Amino acid sequence: MKLKTLFLFTALLATTLLFAQEKYSLKGTVFTSDTEPLPGATVVVFGTSQAVSTDVDGNFAIEVTGTETLQITYLGQQTVVIILKGERQLSITMKDSSTDIDEVVVVGYGTQKKSSITGSVSKLENENLDEVTSSRVDKSLQGRIAGLQIQNITSEVGEAPQIRIRGLGSISASSNPLVVVDGFPIENGLEYINPSTIESIEVLKDASSTAIYGSRGANGVILVTTKEGSVAKTTYEFKSFFGVKQAYDDLDLLSTNQYTDMLRNERQLNENYIAGVEGRSPLAIDYTTREKGMREVARQSGEIDWQKEGQRNPATIKNYQLNVSGGKEGTTYFVSGQYIQDQGLLKDNFLDRINFQSRIKTKLSDKLTLDVNIRPSYSKRRRSSVSFTDFARTYGFLPVRHTEYTSALTGYPVGSYAHGRHFNNLTFDYVDEFGVQQNYTASLWGTNNNNPMSRLESDQRYQHDYRVLSNYALDWRITKNLRFRTSGGVNMDYSNYERFRSSEAEFTGQAIAEDNSTMQTRLLTENTLTYTYKKGDHDLEALGGITYQKTNFKYIGIYGTQFPSDYISTINAANLIDAQQTFTRKEQDNLLSFLGRINYAYKNRYLLSIAARADGSSVFGPENKYGFFPSVSAGWNVSEEDFWKNNVQFMNRFKVRTSFGVTGNNNIPNYSFTNLLYSNNYSLGGGAGSVTSGLGETGTVLGNPAISWEQTYEYDTGTDLGFFGNKLNVTVDYYYSVTDKLLLQQNVSYITGHNQFFNNIGKIQNKGIEAEISGNLKFGALTWKPSFNIAANQNKLVSLGGEAQFISQGERSEEYIARVGEQAIQFYGYKMTGVWQTAEELANNPHSSDDAVGGIRVADMNGDGIITADDRSTLGSPFPDSTWGFY
Structure with missing residues (x-):
């Protein structure tokens, strides 16, 4: 009997256990903190690939056994973790991530809680950043971060904008910030990143934040963190964007008749108003033969609006993005592809680009994690052979292609390109007022002027860029408090530029071609050891590391001319190879660095950070290879004090911080x-x-x-404020920096056979203030996340190695000046005060020997009574005094 009872009990127990392991459908609803249903939240059975998403009413159903752990996530909400105990119905409320949570911010070689950061760091999360219709990420950042100035310097698509953080820190050396993508420094790194793959962007602005990067961080650092996969079911995300663009406005140009009228009127004024001659009768000034010829060609062939001829109206941009992510059992993956078609405003300018990324992160063991990233990309770009000003300077009488009239006039075939040089020494027939057949000879334009449309259509400039960036990171959790990280990678860039200008477009009548290739390979290895210690109210983190970077560069350029036919455009068909313009170049540079940092916090109230880096660069000679760049910063979380918590409810975050540090710059040509x-x-x-x-x-x-390191000394003080549970956040910074030992080109005597050489001379000062205001506001079902930023910077050239000023010229011979005591770079030229109206006015006021009535009147800046080159003055700066943005 006892045996039967025992058997029955065992059978019932086994049945109970069996039923306990059977799955059932767990149902639930996810709400926001305002009790609104939350659609699209992800519910994952932790440690498995089993996941579901909530429907439009926030409801979900998932198969469970009743003992699992659920993880509920949603962008902008705090993650919720629930350990099941047999529940069959759940009601889950998620809290907004802006409240009661300490945001994690990426910094150099690690992460920190926002409350513990003592430097100036701005963070931008990818909220609709990928929806901006631009072919480059950097242009999408315009106006989003205080102190980050992004300025377009050309209208060509695919061209990098000029990026500055906190003003101009150098003149001859590069002022571009360092871009670090997933821990790997990349030159022009923002060009090849698909915006939809970005998780966040952090901008390190002060020396205490950037000193850990040493010489590479002198101009600020932009940290880009890309997305990872998650342990959930595979998700697919596809986005497509289409946009149009057009020139904001065209120049208001004179027609041929208006232009020739202007020329005649100028001569009439000069003839009728001669100083010292009174009562002179007005003269009937006729058009010159050149002006008559222009008017006749325009009358016979029509007027050409050259600006409209060269432009696309509108130009389009197309952007296609596909992301695939997922993972299971300790391995996650994120794969992304992007295709961009971007048309320039000029008809010959376009860009096609393909970006690809594959990121796999896997746990090799409980202590080892491997992160592998591969980013190949390819772009094809046709670079413009002309500029907008080329069209604005072209006379309207000139047709794009010869008409029957201009063909008979010049002897060139109908339909061929009409060049200015075709209209020289032409004979025009006309009938005078007496009915007599007359003729005159005129030259309408210069001998070397080209038709800009001929260059646009027949001067083909193609650039092909191939890039492969591959890097890895291996994390070894040696103990609970000790972690070793080794990372490395290779960045390979190959660029090929091909140009062929047909004989029709070249004023010499001979086709020209060039073929240039550059190959750059950058190898990097970084090894860091991090120790963390927490006991009671004390938090300590110590970081030490060593990095090595090697860059190889190779250039090959070939230039040829005298082609037998415009249909054969390869260099091997050229009858003449220009030996002087055909050359090769090889370069190599190395950077060896040692770095360290200590972060300490007491009760999360009192914060201290000390960092240093030593860089050894092959750019400098044997005696000056190494530079040392330390920093120190401190902070006080006032809002963590009891007196604040007990008395101030509306402001939950109040932190003051200050920092001082030194960074270096070695961005000058190799072998200087x-x-x-x-x-x-x-x-x-x-x-x-x-x-x-x-x-x-x-x-x-x-x-x-x-020559040695250019060094920047920077002081920063700031405050971080959070109101109403971080629903409103305010950050304000004041900074003052001095860049000493500027790497400048110094003039040298001609007897050396040279004009200039690099030397450490000069000093630049920058000071300014920045403010960022952001909110996460909810009004019922409506969420509004406004962000506003403003920054003002004052730049001054303190010294120039004993010189008072330095004048340089730009691409189109415009002049710039660097003058001690003023902004480091300013426009330089004559200050216009009006137009000379009469010869009497001209005679009685300071003027130059070339001035005439109807011409531009400029100011006599030095007051000597005549206009000379000494009257040139500063005309403003290419850099704004202040910037602001709202989005």
Whole structure:
């Protein structure tokens, strides 16, 4: 009997256990903190790939056994974790992530809680960043971060904008910030990133934040963190964008008749108003033969609006993005692809780009985690052969292609390109007022002027860019408090530029071609050891590491001319290879660095951070290779004090912080510390220099073995405020920085055979204030996340190595000046005060020998009574005094 009872009990127990392991449908509803249903929240059975999403009413159903752990996530909400105990119905309320949570911010070589950061760091999460219709991420950042200035310097698509953080810190050396993507420094890194793959962007602005990057962080650092997969079911995300763009406005140009009328009126004024002659009768000034010819061609062939001829109206941009992510059992993946078609405003300018990314993160064991990232990309770009100003300067009488009239006039075939040089020494027939057949000869334009449409259509400039960025990171959790991280990667860039200008477009009548290729390989390895210690009210983190970077660069350029046909455009068909313009170049540079940082916090109230980095660079000579860049910063979380918590309810975050640090800059050409030679033509027997005269070696760089690091000393103080549970956040910073030992090109005597050489001279000062205001406001079902930022910067050139000023020229011969005591770079030229109205006015006021009635009147700045080059003055700066943004 006892045996039967025991058997029955065992059978019942086994049945109970069996039923306990059977799955059932767990139902639930997810709400916001305002009790609104939350659609699209992800519910995951932790540790498995089993996941569901809530419907439009916030409801979900998932198969469970009743003992699992659920994880509920949603963007902008705090993650909720629930350990099941047999429940069959759940009601889950999620809290907004802006309240009662300490945000994690990516910093150099790690992460920190926002409350413990003592430097100036701005964070931008990817909320609709990928919906901005731009082919580049950096242009999408315009106006989003205080102190980050992004300025377009060309209208060509695909071209990098100019990026500055807190003003201009250098003149000759590069002022571009360092871009770090997933811990890997990348040159032009923002160009090849699909915006939809970005998780967040942090901008490190002060020296205490950037000193850990040493010389590479002198101009600020932009940290990009890309998305990872999650342990859930595979998700697919596809986005497509289409946009149009057009020129904001065209220049209001004169027609041919208006232009020739203007020329005639100028002469009429000069003839009728001569100083010292009174009562002179007005003269009937006729058009010159050149002006008559222009008017006749325009009358016969029509007027051309060259600006509209060269433009697309509108140009389009298309952007396609596909992301696939998922994972299971300790391995996650994120795969992304992007295709962009971007048309420029000029008809010959376009960009096609393909970006791809594959990121796999896996736990090799409980202590080892491997993160592998591969980013190949390809772009094809047709670069514009003309500019907008080329069209604005072209006379309206000139047709794009020869008409029957201009063909008969010039002798060039109908339909061929009409060039300015075709309209020289032409004979025009006309019938005078007496009915007599007359003619005159005129030259309407210069001999070397090209038709801009011929260059746009027949000057083909294609650039192909191939890039592969692959990197890995291996994390080893040695103990609970000790972690070792080794990472490395290779960044390979290959760029090929091909140009062919047909004989129709070239004013010499000979086609020209060039083929240039650059190959750059950058290898990087970084090894860091991090120790964390927490006991009671004390938090300590210590970081030490060593990094090594090696860059190889190679350039090959070939230039040829005298092609037998415009249909054969490859270099091997050229009858003449220009030996002087055909050359190769190879360079290599190395950077060895040692770094360290200590962060300490007491009760999360009193904060201290000390960091330092030593960089050794091959850019400098043997005696000056190494530079040392330390920083120190401190902070006080006032809102963590009891007196604040007990008395101030509306402001939950109040932190003050201050920092001081030193960073360096070595962004000058390689081998500037030594003399360099290059091949050049020379003359024999008094003949003109040519290939037949021979090639010789001449100096190209005068080396300076004493040059060393450009150094920036920066002080920053700021405060971080959070109101109403961080629903409203305010950050304010004041900074003051001085860049000393500027790496500048210093003039040298001509007897050396050189014009300039690099030297450490000069000093620049920047100071300014920044403010960022952001909110996470909810009004019932409506959520509004406004963000406003404003920044003001004052830049001053303190010294210039004993010189008072330095004048340089830009691409189109415009002048810039660097003058001690003023902004480091300013426009330079004559200040216009009006137009000369009469000859009497001209005679009785300061003027130059070239001035005439109807011409521009400029100011006599030095008051000597005449207008000379000494009357040039500063005309403003290319850098704004303040910037702001709202989104």
